[in-house]
Amino acid sequence: MIDTIKLSIYREFNRKIYDTLLHNSFAKTAGFLVNSTTGMMEKTDMFRYKQNVYDTYEMMIINGKINLPSWNYDIFYRCFEDRIDLELSLPKFIYGTNVIQLLNHISKELNPYKMLVLSVKKFFETFFFNHPIDYGGVKLQRWDLCFNQSFTTYDESIKALNYIKLKHQKKTDVKNYEFGYIELSKNNYLKIYHKGEEFKKHDFYKMDKKRVEQIGNIAMSILRYERKITPKSIAYYYNTKVKFASQPLLVDLYLKAKRENRISKQLRSDFENVQQFTLGSPKILGCVKLNEIFFNSIYTNFMMEIKKKFSINGSSIDRLKHEVFRQDNKQNKTMKIRILAMIKTFKSLNRALENKAISPATYYRYVAFMEKNNLSTTNIKLEIFQDFSYQNYFRQLNKNSLIVQNMTKDINF
Numbered sequence: 001m002i003d004t005i006k007l008s009i010y011r012e013f014n015r016k017i018y019d020t021l022l023h024n025s026f027a028k029t030a031g032f033l034v035n036s037t038t039g040m041m042e043k044t045d046m047f048r049y050k051q052n053v054y055d056t057y058e059m060m061i062i063n064g065k066i067n068l069p070s071w072n073y074d075i076f077y078r079c080f081e082d083r084i085d086l087e088l089s090l091p092k093f094i095y096g097t098n099v100i101q102l103l104n105h106i107s108k109e110l111n112p113y114k115m116l117v118l119s120v121k122k123f124f125e126t127f128f129f130n131h132p133i134d135y136g137g138v139k140l141q142r143w144d145l146c147f148n149q150s151f152t153t154y155d156e157s158i159k160a161l162n163y164i165k166l167k168h169q170k171k172t173d174v175k176n177y178e179f180g181y182i183e184l185s186k187n188n189y190l191k192i193y194h195k196g197e198e199f200k201k202h203d204f205y206k207m208d209k210k211r212v213e214q215i216g217n218i219a220m221s222i223l224r225y226e227r228k229i230t231p232k233s234i235a236y237y238y239n240t241k242v243k244f245a246s247q248p249l250l251v252d253l254y255l256k257a258k259r260e261n262r263i264s265k266q267l268r269s270d271f272e273n274v275q276q277f278t279l280g281s282p283k284i285l286g287c288v289k290l291n292e293i294f295f296n297s298i299y300t301n302f303m304m305e306i307k308k309k310f311s312i313n314g315s316s317i318d319r320l321k322h323e324v325f326r327q328d329n330k331q332n333k334t335m336k337i338r339i340l341a342m343i344k345t346f347k348s349l350n351r352a353l354e355n356k357a358i359s360p361a362t363y364y365r366y367v368a369f370m371e372k373n374n375l376s377t378t379n380i381k382l383e384i385f386q387d388f389s390y391q392n393y394f395r396q397l398n399k400n401s402l403i404v405q406n407m408t409k410d411i412n413f
Contacts, residue, residue, distance in 0.1 A: 001102040006142040013137025025064030090119040105404040112299040113292040135280025146226045150392035189228040196220035316381040348378040
């Protein structure tokens with residue numbers, strides 16, 4: 001569902017919240033100033049700024065944090081002249097851990113937008129219960145979509161991760177590590193990692209001792225998929241699917257111009273502009289209110305993508321061998337034999353490319369052929385049930401006798 005979000009709370013529309021966070025930042029200190037009217041020294045609050053110098057400008061910021069004493073987690077924020085940027089993990093705020101997924105565990109509600117709104121409202125009500133909040137002055141700068149894929153055992157989850165790394169990992173991927181795999185490009189950040197290993201390293205000693213064994217047992221069978229979403233990374237999708245959805249001819253014109261590499265200045269402005277989002281009727285210039293259908297569709301696309309790309313079903317080359325040795329099927333037989341030899345030798349086409357046994361052009365041609373014919377590009381036979389729904393997740397909660405409502409005392413979660 002949703003994990004980390006980054007909000008910008010604009011001072012002009014939420015002055016009380018801005019002043020409260022500024023006043024409680026850990027950069028505040030007491031000092032003395034000369035009153036220019038009276039000439040007297042007066043004690044007042046002062047702030048220690050941190051200066052960040054960039055190529056073309058400098059930025060003055062104040063750092064702060066909000067304590068979550070019940071969960072032993074902190075929420076960090078930064079004060080700027082016009083706003084406060086605040087970043088938090090919604091599941092950690094609600095449940096004390098992101099091993100538990102952000103959804104309604106009674107009704108099994110899977111509406112990401114609804115859970116986002118409920119969680120953000122709960123956050124502001126918890127820490128700013130006597131301050132009015134104008135959500136039109138709160139910008140959503142980033143949100144991380146995630147899915148905790150539950151397996152039956154720890155060994156199954158590790159085998160699944162190793163298969164994914166075999167198929168997709170490259171030797172030059174310096175960010176990958178023993179229990180994780182990362183895809184990183186200009187507009188894409190996708191991370192897959194073993195939740196149990198991460199839990200042992202970072203969260204084990206932070207959790208309530210009453211819950212740590214239950215949560216730890218659940219985490220040890222989880223493979224976690226996580227994608228960072230920003231307005232920039234979804235600009236193309238928003239502009240073609242929402243902003244100009246009612247003008248399909250204009251969309252087709254843009255796509256054709258893009259294919260032919262002759263996009264006009266106007267089309268580029270229309271379709272490549274980054275749209276900013278607020279959580280309420282926008283008060284900030286250049287923003288629109290975040291649309292529920294649009295937000296939920298991004299999560300649906302995320303789930304469809306990871307299911308299509310990282311499914312471990314049919315990972316053996318048995319079907320390919322059958323195709324090669326069928327006497328009545330001579331179509332593309334030479335290519336099939338070459339592909340079969342590469343996979344048998346290197347375990348996967350990806351490894352064959354890494355060892356320079358085939359060129360990049362040949363690799364992409366082989367992969368396209370295999371995917372078109374629903375044939376495996378790896379030679380690892382795995383008898384693992386890979387659940388892309390939430391059924392295994394709820395089974396793991398029941399198996400470990402974990403009642404989520406006892407952690408939240410809130411029927412919405």
